Amino acid sequence: MKHHILNHLPYKSSFRFVDNISRLTEDEVIGDFTLKEDAFFYEDHFAGNPITPGVIITEIMAQIGLVVMGIFLILKESPMNLDNDQDMFPLLTSTDVSFFKMVLPGQKVTVTSKKQYFRFGKLKCYVEMLDDHGEMVARGMFSGIIKNIEGIK
Amino acid sequence: MNRTEILDELKKILAPYTLDKEQLAAVNEETDLIRDLKINSANLVDIIIDAEEKYNVEIDYDDAEKMIVVGSCIDVIESRLKAQ
Numbered sequence: 001m002k003h004h005i006l007n008h009l010p011y012k013s014s015f016r017f018v019d020n021i022s023r024l025t026e027d028e029v030i031g032d033f034t035l036k037e038d039a040f041f042y043e044d045h046f047a048g049n050p051i052t053p054g055v056i057i058t059e060i061m062a063q064i065g066l067v068v069m070g071i072f073l074i075l076k077e078s079p080m081n082l083d084n085d086q087d088m089f090p091l092l093t094s095t096d097v098s099f100f101k102m103v104l105p106g107q108k109v110t111v112t113s114k115k116q117y118f119r120f121g122k123l124k125c126y127v128e129m130l131d132d133h134g135e136m137v138a139r140g141m142f143s144g145i146i147k148n149i150e151g152i153k
Numbered sequence: 154m155n156r157t158e159i160l161d162e163l164k165k166i167l168a169p170y171t172l173d174k175e176q177l178a179a180v181n182e183e184t185d186l187i188r189d190l191k192i193n194s195a196n197l198v199d200i201i202i203d204a205e206e207k208y209n210v211e212i213d214y215d216d217a218e219k220m221i222v223v224g225s226c227i228d229v230i231e232s233r234l235k236a237q
């Protein structure tokens with residue numbers, strides 16, 4: 001199931017921020033990601049002083065904490081074929097994140113997400129990110145939905 | 154609980170989800186949660202959960218779909234309270 005979900009994340013190459021899922025239940029997800037030294041955002045953020053942008057930290061937390069769990073919960077409800085459903089996309093609906101430490105190129109971060117609720121298609125989770133020393137990088141509340149956005153194109 | 158009492162309570166539930174305090178103060182049964190109060194559509198789920206806690210009722214998917222304007226929210230809460 002973990003591999004199945006990793007293979008079906010809709011993000012590709014430079015915008016996929018999940019390496020491993022180490023725990024996956026209906027109430028909790030733990031996963032990790034190692035920031036690539038040559039990621040596209042380091043060149044300009046900041047020139048000569050590469051630091052992971054807060055929006056990327058937020059995106060890592062959302063992909064592991066919300067999208068992985070969201071796909072897991074939806075597959076449990078109805079075993080749909082994600083391959084044939086190219087128009088289903090996970091959308092972030094709100095975040096409220098506090099940042100505590102910088103993340104530098106090459107660092108590994110671990111994300112733990114605890115479900116607050118999953119109702120009417122909306123998933124809300126409390127998400128924490130720790131660095132490779134076990135220190136808090138960021139924490140916050142995340143909500144999202146999976147939507148069919150065929151009509152928007 | 155009559156409709157006016159439910160409306161007063163509902164206004165308190167809606168307050169954290171709208172920045173438009175003038176519209177909130179002027180709420181009536183025709184007020185549209187998304188169009189008039191500019192509530193994030195995903196927050197409708199939070200409003201339903203808050204309402205369930207406040208009135209100690211359970212709101213199902215069919216009920217939730219009806220909760221578009223304040224009047225229809227009151228309808229749902231009223232019928233759920235009666236069903237208890």
